[in-house]
Amino acid sequence: MSDSKEFWLYDLKVEVIATERPMVCDHQPGQYFLMHGENLIFGPDGKFPLYPLAALLPLLPAKQRATDEHDWMTTDACIACPDPHCGGQFRITRTDKRRFTHAQTSGLPDKRGTPYWATSTSDN
Template sequence: MSSEESGTFWLYDLKVETVLDGRTPVCRHVEGESFLVEGENLVFEANTRVSMYALAAVLPLLPAKQRDTSPDDWMSTDAEVACPDPHCGGRLRITRLEKRQFRHAETTGLPGARETPYWKKQERSQ
């Protein structure tokens, strides 16, 4: 049965990590600090901080990076997003990790198509 027939889809978990390009960063960028993207959630470890300006630059790309793309698509090959401050040497590197399966009925808000949200099911199983 295909994903379309079963009502499921796959998303990559992502790691978004701060890297420096050799210039002194203007914004608060600490090399190696990172957060994860799991489904729709941004997961930060305690005491991790990310510049809101750099985060604003990377956020629109995350849903596309979670999805399968052609190996020749730039979304598959280009991994670093520059801090929007032109004088800053900070970058955020997006790395695809393992894939996670979701069910449409657990992620939609459409009336008549909804089931218990995936995150509520996860809470119960923990």
Template sequence: MSAPKDTDDRFTLYDLRVEWVPGESCFCAAKPGDHFELHGEQLHFPPGQSWSIYTLAALLPLLPAKQRETHPNDWMSTDALVACPDPNCSAKFRIRRVAKREFRHSETTAVPLQRSESAGNDDSKA
């Protein structure tokens, strides 16, 4: 039996896999097959694999948006390759949606879920 609509705090995010796509030049020590996955807010790296902090810094702002459902015409739905932040590097990074995972608001934050039209718009608490 599902929870009543007003108490259902479930939401869905995509799990992501970010893969290194080699180019002609690379200075971050990436190797073919290097990747990581994002499940919810947790990054998962294969054992023994490292990742450049500069590349990670360039990718991080895109990941929360890529985790969410988007309109089919939105570029976030169609574009998957991100250029390396080093202008002298020709590598790219592919962000793929690999699975959906369900979460509960009550298990991801201490902030109570608001059910009014102004939910999330109260800047006085920031």
């Protein structure tokens, strides 16, 4: 960690992709959401099904962080729909990187600064 106590997180895109198996859940190929910092930004249709989202959520913070090039979290990008009868998959792609500081993100009273989302230079 540098002297400024900064860290970087990847922005993510989570996109529905089709396989040879039929999709039975309410998600369509090309449907997506973005993750910038802690924020989910839904695609143009503004929706994403709850159950696949619930299955994906635990993986997203790990995908945001830098990992070893041989770690499966780095190399594996496609996650199956949690419904065993559905052929849909979700591709998680690291897109851009975003800089944060400890003071911008900490809830600890003695470490806290201006939240990242309240800074004028923030595009989070």
